[in-house]
Amino acid sequence: MSTNVVDVTKKFGDFQALYDINLAIEDGEFIAILGPSGCGKTTLLRMLAGFESPTSGTIEINNTAVADASFSVPPEKRDVSMVFQGFALWPHMTVADHIKFPLRYDQFAAYELKQNMSQRVGDVLEIINLQDKGEAYPHELSGGQKQRVSLGRAIATEPQLLLMDEPLSALDAELRIEMRREIQRLHQITGATIVYVTHDQGEALAMADRIVVMNKGRIEQVGTPEDIFYRPETEFVATFVSKANIFRGWWEGDAFHVADSSVVLANVGTTDALKASGIYALRPDQIELTDVALNDLTAEVLTRQFQGKEYHYSLNLNGQTILVQRPFTDVYEVGERVGLRAVAG
Ligand code: ADP
Ligand code: MG
The missing domain is CATH 3.40.50.300 (P-loop containing nucleotide triphosphate hydrolases)
Incomplete structure (x- = not known):
């Protein structure tokens, strides 16, 4: 029935x-x-x-x-x-x-x-x-x-x-x-x-x-x-349910080329359906912050919020606001430039 x-x-x-x-x-x-x-x-x-x-x-x-x-x-x-x-x-x-x-x-x-x-x-x-x-x-x-x-x-x-x-x-x-x-x-x-x-x-x-x-x-x-949370198939689901950050560009196999840059990001679990739409959706817990020298994709820390086991950061990436959650051991200061890297969340 x-x-x-x-x-x-x-x-x-x-x-x-x-x-x-x-x-x-x-x-x-x-x-x-x-x-x-x-x-x-x-x-x-x-x-x-x-x-x-x-x-x-x-x-x-x-x-x-x-x-x-x-x-x-x-x-x-x-x-x-x-x-x-x-x-x-x-x-x-x-x-x-x-x-x-x-x-x-x-x-x-x-x-x-x-x-x-x-x-x-x-x-x-x-x-x-x-x-x-x-x-x-x-x-x-x-x-x-x-x-x-x-x-x-x-x-x-x-x-x-x-x-x-x-x-x-x-x-x-x-x-x-x-x-x-x-x-x-x-x-x-x-x-x-x-x-x-x-x-x-x-x-x-x-x-x-x-x-x-x-x-x-x-x-x-x-x-x-x-x-729905880990394997969104559309941009809407990725942003509405997982609060993902959306990067524009194009996929070549498992490499994502960020538009208007020479930056290539590794795939950490994007569905084929989402790949077909030519975007990369990374949840706040799927972005790692690194030293600037280690990375080509850099952004400036706008805000930091203490959340117990985590810090919640907002960053300015060429005018786009990116949200990132890091463990409380990853401390960066407001105004600091940091590198961004995709990691399995
Ligand atoms: P939700 O529950 O997701 O908020 P609804 O199903 O109540 O949405 O409404 C969907 C759309 O249909 C809305 O744009 C709403 O204005 C319209 N709508 C719903 N009921 C009527 C109705 N009886 N006459 C005209 N428009 C309606
Ligand atoms: Mg309703």
Whole structure:
């Protein structure tokens, strides 16, 4: 069983929000859809939920077509739950009421769950760690607790497909990191397929089995977090996910000739796809700083930041700002000229 997006495009009037989207999601997978604001993540998620239909192409859930250009199964008739960007809680309803709501009204709630509703509410409260908050109202809860209620409501009916649209964006930085673990645990306990939309690289890399990187309505790359981080196939993925520095020039085998110079850099793990685009992408940890005399590619130190085990440098390379991370033993001063060399990160 799998969920498939096949040749999907989406237009809003003259504006095309999605182009040629193809994606096969395996049962039980945790998929992150990662990309900057406006790239089409929410539109794609809303199509899986049934709030939007494709302009062309097909959406399949459990190998059954649920939408194409001519028909769309409405959201309540899909075995799908969505967690929205805000918490979307009802102020006059208790935590337990929020969990009961889909059990009462969702057609996909199994008969056993409906019959044993108070048992199911208790189980869900335990999963979301709010055992003693069943009778509390939203205004009595912290941000993290509200977020757990909205997760609990989404999993109450044991949906096969759980859609989350930037569910942590309303929380402060520390709580966001903590909630990553809760969502991972939720995935382990429920076994549900999760499609998780985020613009936060750290969230996607930390939680997902596979990441779909989107840019301007298109999929740039699909892969494991390790693939996406270490083996980017496009300039966009290299800069957006790995914060890589981009050098212009041309490849000759494993030698990269830097444009407008006689400098040649050694290859430290560039994919063929990225080579074909004629750039060299080096993450901040893939650049070594050396004495000027040892190197033809030289730059001036602009800033240095102490980060515990590392220093983070910014350098001026002929007008281009280069970011470099070095171990705390590599100390260079602001204003100093240093050589740059590619090293395996
Ligand atoms: P993201 O979630 O990645 O920030 P969205 O999917 O919300 O992006 O939006 C993608 C693009 O489609 C944006 O340019 C947005 O303005 C546009 N868009 C989304 N929904 C509509 C709509 N209902 N009508 C017109 N344009 C829309
Ligand atoms: Mg969005």
